[in-house]
Amino acid sequence: MIEISPNAAKEIRRLIIKQQVLNNRFHLSVRPGGCNDFVYNLSFNVEQTEPFNKNHIFNCNGIEVIISSESLNFINGLKLDYSEDLMGGTFRFYNPQAGATCSCGYSFSLKIIY
Numbered sequence: 001m002i003e004i005s006p007n008a009a010k011e012i013r014r015l016i017i018k019q020q021v022l023n024n025r026f027h028l029s030v031r032p033g034g035c036n037d038f039v040y041n042l043s044f045n046v047e048q049t050e051p052f053n054k055n056h057i058f059n060c061n062g063i064e065v066i067i068s069s070e071s072l073n074f075i076n077g078l079k080l081d082y083s084e085d086l087m088g089g090t091f092r093f094y095n096p097q098a099g100a101t102c103s104c105g106y107s108f109s110l111k112i113i114y
Contacts, residue, residue, distance in 0.1 A: 036101065037109040038108055040108075042091065
């Protein structure tokens with residue numbers, strides 16, 4: 001399960017309208033790369049690459065979020081927020097699975113469990 005703050009939901013809705021998203025779906029995934037081991041990927045209008053039964057669909061603050069089973073293993077419990085400052089706005093990821101994060105906020109490594 002993941003959580004999307006009201007501010008993040010508002011920004012996602014704005015992006016859905018701006019980008020003329022056809023299916024109003026928001027895809028959240030994890031991919032190898034970045035300053036640490038993994039990066040978060042936010043996207044819209046993504047082609048279905050996995051069978052539907054391998055995706056998890058969550059309704060968070062009125063946003064339909066699609067996460068693959070593989071990605072969910074890395075971000076289960078994630079809280080997604082959005083904030084603005086003088087430099088602009090950015091999504092903030094609070095991932096209980098992350099052992100370390102990069103200063104950019106989009107890259108993380110997993111906790112080592114002994």
